[in-house]
Amino acid sequence: MNERVVRFTTRELSMRTIDDFEQxxxxxxxCACTLYFFGRHLSSVSGTAQQRAVRLGSAPDRSRKHFPHQELMRKREAAAVRDLVSKGQAHGILVYADGDPVGWCHFGRVDELPVPSEESDPDTIYARLDTTEWVINCFTTRMDHRRQGVATRALNAAVAAIKKRGGGWIEAVPMAFPHDDPTLRKLRRTFRWRSPQVAEYLRDNWPTKELPAIGEVSACLNSTRTMGHMGNMSMFEKAGFTAIxxxxxxxxTDPYHRxxxxxxxxxx
Ligand SMILES: CC(C)(COP(=O)(O)OP(=O)(O)OC[C@H]1O[C@@H](n2cnc3c(N)ncnc32)[C@H](O)[C@@H]1OP(=O)(O)O)[C@@H](O)C(=O)NCCC(=O)NCCS
Known part of the structure; x- marks a missing residue:
């Protein structure tokens, strides 16, 4: 039987694609990348759960399936990003699977970040190296499309978009390598994060690798389904980046968190 082939495409964030971004x-x-646009998360929505539900026009929900705070925050984040896009102050890539938006990657010019606003933290450091002009900070892939190369496509499209804008040095800070460890998660649940059992387990079992010119590096915890939003080193290597x-x-390097x-x- 033939497997249906998904057609992946990419588009830049713009007023033409902002509805797809929101979807x-x-x-x-x-956080819809507001952390990277503003240098910090938007301030949280005030009020009790009941007041927030009223603001959303719904009754307070005790099923634990709906989270009025999250929904209100999402509306604020979407409105903030729409405003930035309308002013040409937000850049990013959307990845589509057969026309459906399933992936996102933020990129930006260092000298334009954070965008000036009441919400911004002007002290946020975006680049580690002085000559860096662009940063690629954050990836998100919809759960049902993970591990199908969506983030990798977004990264390649972001590099191409930067080149189209004149190019320069691009910097990213991905994890050295991911490692799934159900035992560590179980120890943290059983004994708590900062327990001697967790420290001992990490000391004796946590994987490391030797990277040329960098030295020994430790894995970052992830699960089989999800990885940290900054991506991993290997996907950047494949996109032509060099480890510095x-x-x-x-x-x-904490004994409880490596x-x-x-x-x-x-x-x-
Ligand atoms: C990080 C993330 C974007 C990766 O997306 P993806 O589309 O699944 O990534 P890709 O399929 O392009 O894989 C890229 C690389 O990561 C590896 N990878 C992806 N998910 C992995 C996982 N869970 N465990 C181990 N490796 C993983 C792939 O094997 C691939 O490595 P390779 O280049 O050596 O082949 C995705 O896991 C995600 O959305 N995580 C949540 C991020 C988040 O919280 N975003 C919100 C921030 S506010």
Whole structure:
């Protein structure tokens, strides 16, 4: 029997695709990249659960299937991004599977981030290296399309979009390599995160790798279905990026929490 072949395409975020962006972020978790546009998350929506439900025009819901706070935040995030797009201040790539938006990747010019606004944190550091002009920060793929190369397509399209805008040095800080570890998750649930049992397990079992010119790096915890929003080193290597240094800012060497991130660059 023939398997149906999905046709993947990419488009840039613009006023023509903003509805697709909103549709996409109504189907996934995450902050719609407002963290990267503004340098911090939008301030949370005030009020009790009941007041928030009223604002959404619904009765308070006790089924735990609907989260009025999340829904209100999503509306605010969508409105904020729409406003940025209308002013040409937000860049990103949407990936479509047979025309349906299933993936997202943010990219931006370092000297335009964070976008100036009351919500922004002007002290946010976007690039580790002085000569970096562009950053690729965040990926999200809809759950039913994970591990099908969607984020990889978004990354390649982001590099192409940057090149089209004049190019320069692009920086990203992905995880060194992902590692799924159900035992660690179980230990954290049973004994709590900062317990001697967790520290001992990490010390004796956590995988490391030797990277040329960088040294020994530790894995980052992920599950078989999901990986951190910054992507992994191998997908950036395949897109022509080179590993420069271990990122001290994002990496964790805590006895209770291990994981290394790598500053990577490519010039286009
Ligand atoms: C990170 C994420 C975008 C990856 O998307 P994806 O479309 O599944 O990625 P791809 O299929 O293009 O895979 C890219 C690479 O990552 C690897 N990978 C992806 N998911 C993985 C997983 N769960 N475990 C191990 N490796 C994984 C792939 O094998 C591939 O590696 P390769 O280049 O060596 O072949 C996706 O897991 C995701 O959306 N995670 C949640 C991110 C999030 O929280 N976003 C909101 C932020 S506010």
């Amino acid at each position: 996409f972020f109504s189907q996934v978790h995450g 240094q271990r990122d001290d800012y994002r990496s964790a 994981g290394d991130f790598i500053v990577m660059r490519r010039h286009v």
